[in-house]
Amino acid sequence: MLSYIIRRSLLIIPMLLGISLITLMIMHLAPGDPASLRYGLNPEVGGSARTQFREIYGLDKPVHVQYFMWLKRMAVLDFGNSFIDDRPVIQKIGERLPATLLLSIASILLIYSISIPIGISSAVKANSPYDRLMTIVVFIGYATPSFWFALILIMFFGVRLEWFPISGMRPWYVDYYPFFASLKDLAWRMVLPVMATSLVSLAGISRYMRSGMLEVLRQDYIRTARAKGLSERRVIYRHALKNALLPIVTIASMILPSLIGGSFIIETIFAWPGMGRLGYEAIMNHDLPTVMGVGIISVFLTLLGLILADVLYAVVDPRIRYE
C-alpha cells in the first residue's frame, strides 16, 4: 500500500514541472515589465530604482536562469510579497485557505448527499417518468450560471424572506458570542454560498451514480441474489449499492477543480474571505505575485485531491493496487 502511495505521488513531479512552464508563459503575457506593474507611474521610483528592482528579482538574468530561480522558490512555496500590501503571498493565502476549504468540503457533502440518492433511485426506476424528470432536473442545475443562481438565492432567501445573511463569514461581533453560538452563526452564513456552489455538480455525480448502479444491476451476483428470493430492498441496498458506491469515491477529484474554479466567482458575490476572492481581487489589482501564488496553490490542491482519490480507491478496491 505504502509503495503504491509513493509511486502515485512521484507522478506529480513531471506534472508540476509542466504546470510551472505554462504558468511562467502566462506570466510573460503581462504587459510591460514587473517593475512598471509594481511601481506604475510612481515618479519617485526612477530608472535606477527600477533597475535595482529588476536585479533583486533576478529579472536582468536570461530566461532559463530566471526559470530555475523561480522553480527553486516555488519548491519552498515562496511566492514573494504582494504588490498591494507587501506581505508574503503564502501568508495571505494561508489566512484565506481555511475559509475556502470549509466551503468546498461542505459543498462536497451536500452534493453527495443529494446526488447519490437521485442516482440510485433513477437507476432502480430506469426509463420511468421519475427517471426522466430527474434527468431534466439535474440538467437544469448543470445549465444554471452559478453566479446567477447565487444572486437569485440572495434575492429570495436573503432580501425578500430575510432567512439567511447574504455576505461575509465572520462579522466582528461574533467574537463576543459563546462558542456554540458563533458556530451556529457560521453555519447560517454558509447556507447560501454552499447551495450556490453545489448546484452545478449535482448533474455529474448523479448521472455517474446512475450509470454505475445500472451497470451493477446487470451483474450475475445480482441475478443470484434475486434468484435466492431476497427482497428487492435487500438486493438493492445490501448487494448492489456497496459495489456501485466504489467508483464514486474517485469522482470527488473530478468536482474539486470545479469547486475551486467556482469559488472565484461565488466567494466574490458572497464576500466570503477565501482564496477565491483573494485571487479575484489580485487579478483585478494586477498583483502578480498573489495571482501566481493562488494559481499554483489551486493546482496543487487539485493534484492532491487527485492522488487522494486514487489512494482511497485503492483502499476500497484492492484489485487496483496490483495493476
Added chain:
Amino acid sequence: MNDMFKEIVKNKQVLFGVVVILFMFIVALFAPVLATHDPLELDLSADVRLQPPSAEHIFGTDDMGRDLFSRMVYGARISLSVGFIAVAIMLVIGVTLGVIAGYYGKWVDTLIMRLVEIMMCFPRFYLILMILAFLGPSIIYVMIVIGLTSWTGLTRLVRAEFLSLREREYAIAAKALGASDMRIAFRHILPNALAPVFVSITLSLGGAILLESGLSFLGLGVQIPTPSWGNIISTGRFYIDSAWWLTVIPGLSILLTVLSFYLVGEGLRVILDPRMKR
C-alpha cells in the same frame, strides 16, 4: 439521415432543445428588426430609468434607461457568436491533437496526453481570468481564451476513437494500398469518429456560453455598453431588490439556451450511439 430526423422529432428533449436554439438563432440574426429601441440609447430621466416591464418596454429598462428587450436581443448575438467561435477554435486544436495522438501513438501520444493532464489540473476559470486580466478584457480574447482552454476533453475523445478505429480492416486496407497517413487519418478514420465529436460540440457550445456570461458578469468579458447577457446581470445585481427583471430575464435566457444545447448533446449521444439502443 431520415431515420435520424425521425429520432430527433420523437425525442421530446432534443426537439425542445432544437426549437429553442433555432429561436435564439433567429432572434440573433434579426436583432435589428426585432429590437424595439436602440440598445445603446440612454435616457436618464427618472420615469424611464429602472422601469418594470410595460407595453412600451416589454422587458423593462435598466439603470441608464436603456430598453432591456433590445439589449437582450443584441445580447443573443454576442452569446451565440462567442459560443461558436470559441468552439471552432476548440475543434481545430482538439481534433488535430486527438488525431495525432491516437493515430501515431507511442511517444507522441504520451506527450500529448501529459499535456492534456496538465491542462486539466488548472482550475479553468482562474486560468481564463488570469489570461484575460493580463491581456485586458475584450470579446475577441474571450473567444480565443475559451477555445484555447477547452480542447482537452475533445482530444481525449478523438484519441480514444482513433485507437480502436486504426486497427479496423478498412484502415489497414487503406494503408496497404499506399495511402498517406494524412489521408488515412482524415479521409478514412475521422468520418467514422464523428459521432462523439458532434456530441462534444453541442455540449461545448453550452459550456462556452455559460463561461462567457460568467466572465462578462465579472467585467472581464464583453464591455459595457455593448450588451451581453452576462454584463446585464452584473448591472442587475446592484438593483436586486428593486429591479428583479434586470437579473431574472437575462439569467433565464442563459439557462434556457445552455440547457437546450445540453439536452441536444445528451439526446444526440443516445441517438448516435448504437450501443445504447435496445
